[in-house]
Amino acid sequence: MxxxxxxxxxxxxxxxxxxxxxxxxxxxxxVDVDSVLPHVRPVVEAVRDRGAAAALEYGEQFDGVAPAAVRVPAKALAEALAGLDPQVRAALEVAIERTRKVHADQRRTDTVTEVVPGGIVTERWVPVERVGLYVPGGNAVYPSSVVMNVVPAQAAGVESLVVASPPQKQFGGSPHPTVLAAAALLGVDEVWAVGGAQAVALLAYGGTDTDGQPLAPVDLITGPGNIYVTAAKRLCRGLVGIDAEAxxxxxxxxxxxxxxxxxxxxxxxxxxxxxxxxxxxxxxxxxxxxxxxxxxxxxxxxxxxxxxxxxxxxxxxxxxxxxxxxxxxxxxxxxxxxxxxxxxxxxxxxxxxxxxxxxxxxxxxxxxxxxxxxxxxxSNHVLPTAGCARHSSGLSVQTFLRGIHVVEYTEAALKDVAGHVVALADAEHLPAHGQAVRARFEALS
CATH class of the missing domain: 3.40.50.1980 (Nitrogenase molybdenum iron protein domain)
Structure with missing residues (x-):
């Protein structure tokens, strides 16, 4: 009963x-992320100091397998896609098509504002140069997380991206073949067989693979993971950007x-x-x-x-x-x-x-x-948890973009506002700020 x-x-x-x-x-x-920081910090520091060798050692310890190299061979990606169940492939293709359609409409356009005649401020949207996209293993297989991470990054115009996912003992140290197939279906050619805190650290610090090829560090890490992944994100934040502590x-x-x-x-x-x-x-x-x-x-x-x-x-x-x-x-x-x-x-x-x-x-x-x-x-399924939706958004094209203000003023436009700049600089007791403007119009004594 x-x-x-x-x-x-x-x-x-x-x-x-x-x-x-x-x-x-x-x-x-x-979860209490602070409680696992003492366990995660040595992992991050070891990968910082010894790179791929340390990451592979921790993979063997935690995942029970050590692949020959961090980077998954192109042949393995192709074979995974060729062997993908046709129904799963069709479902992934629908998911990719719909996710691309939604995220394409999130693209930003530059905004040009003429503040005064001769004074222009442009907000220019520039994609992050290189990103690391984490796809967890554990209780389930997550090809959908490959889609949800990769599609907005591609829509944003990110030129270099790497997917990291834990090695699987039953698949000879490669990530799950369905994860590999999803990456291949999206045109991703760089996948690392590394998971957990060591994956986050290797993405952040980079290193050299066992075959001597470089593993370039990233500028931003996104994707969900367990408490150890979250703790590693916290420790690496600042060196790299992160989407959230999931x-x-x-x-x-x-x-x-x-x-x-x-x-x-x-x-x-x-x-x-x-x-x-x-x-x-x-x-x-x-x-x-x-x-x-x-x-x-x-x-x-x-x-x-x-x-x-x-x-x-x-x-x-x-x-x-x-x-x-x-x-x-x-x-x-x-x-x-x-x-x-x-x-x-x-x-x-x-x-x-x-x-x-x-x-x-x-x-x-x-x-x-x-x-x-x-x-x-x-829609995207990488979303804020633990009440963070009060102040944060889910993963989107915007996650992979940076807004940069570009300021262009003519001599006349600067001269017109110079007195106000000087007044505010003096009010803040930063007279050299004002002098930087006056120097353009007054002879220095």
């Missing part, structure tokens, strides 16, 4: 907690009595499938729906392949049901929670979704589940 699943409940009905209290009352997972994945569903509990339960399970630390949160003004979702979870769990992983995630402190008085209060809750993935399954879902201010991505209505966004919606 299946043990019933009952999501832990937080009852906010009849209450209006302040934002700080609300944030602390909501189910929230997370935590365990999460879904929140704002639903009312019109929602189908079978759909809601399936979507909560789909996110819990990722990891025992994954968060699945239902926010509803319908106690009847909450009961029906618990019953649907119990009914669906026996046919789930990763049932124990899912059960652990759903019954953890990071998951639960939040009962609210109405959808307006529900919106306040989901905005405070700022989920990585937020589904709106309510009456007039589009109007409700338009009132959301904090979410990594919003999925509107009964036929836009998160799993659609994971693969074939065209």
């Amino acid at each position: 299946t043990t019933p699943i009952e999501l832990a409940r937080v009852d906010l009905r009849g209450r209006t907690p302040a934002v700080a209290e609300l944030r602390s009352a909501l189910p929230r997972g997370g 935590g365990p994945t999460e879904i929140a569903i704002l639903a009312d009595a019109t929602a189908d509990p079978v759909h809601v339960a399936a979507d909560l399970i789909s996110q819990a499938e990722h990891d025992v630390l994954a968060a699945s949160v239902l926010v509803t003004d319908s106690p009847a729906l909450a009961d029906a979702v618990d019953a649907a979870l119990t009914a669906q769990l026996p046919v789930v392949e990763h049932a124990e992983r899912v059960r652990t995630a759903l019954t953890g402190t990071q998951s639960g049901t939040v009962l609210v008085d109405d959808i307006a209060q529900g919106l306040r809750v989901v905005n405070a929670y700022a989920a990585e993935h937020l589904e709106i399954q309510t009456a007039d879902a589009a109007a409700v979704a338009a009132r959301v201010r904090s979410a990594g991505a919003i999925f509107v209505g009964a036929y836009a589940p998160v799993s659609l966004g994971d693969y074939c919606a065209g």
Whole structure:
């Protein structure tokens, strides 16, 4: 007999907690990155000092295999693509096409502003020169993460990119062949068989491969990973840019009595499938729906392949049901929670979704589940977690671009504003700043 699943409940009905209290009352997972820094720092330092040799040694220690070289041979990429299941290839091609279509519309154009006659400021958008795109291994295989990282980088105009993914013992030290095939399908010709903290460090510092070929360092590292990857990103930040410190994945569903509990339960399970630390949160003004979702979870769990992983995630402190008085209060809750993935399954879902201010991505209505966004919606699935959606965005073309201001002033335009520059420089007790302007119009004594 299946043990019933009952999501832990937080009852906010009849209450209006302040934002700080609300944030602390909501189910929230997370990991303590600081706790693993002492373990990750020696890995990063070893790779900094000894490059690929250290990275391969740690790969053997953590992944149980040491490939002959870091860089995956071109032949292996071609063979992986040739051996890819036709149905998977067709699905990846659809995902790539739709993701390219969405991200192509994110391209920036230069903006030229004539501040005054003769005074022009241009914002020029320039792609990062070289990027490292991390694709995790672990509980699952992630060719979709290859797509989500590579497509926006290519759309931004990045000229040099490398995909790093853990070596797999069952594949002779290469990354998973489906990951290699996805890279080949996207035209990526540089893949490194290295994972974990050592991958981040090698991307940041570069080195020399076992065959004597250079492994060029990157300027930016993107892509999700486990706590050790996150810690290494933190340690290397500054030397390189990073997209975010990703935590365990999460879904929140704002639903009312019109929602189908079978759909809601399936979507909560789909996110819990990722990891025992994954968060699945239902926010509803319908106690009847909450009961029906618990019953649907119990009914669906026996046919789930990763049932124990899912059960652990759903019954953890990071998951639960939040009962609210109405959808307006529900919106306040989901905005405070700022989920990585937020589904709106309510009456007039589009109007409700338009009132959301904090979410990594919003999925509107009964036929836009998160799993659609994971693969074939065209949106990006590399999104902020742990409440970071209150201040940060998901991966996009913009991630791989830098805005550079180009200032052009004529002599007349500078002379016209010179007095104001001098006045502000003197007010800040930085007279040499003002003198740098005066020197252009006054003889120095």
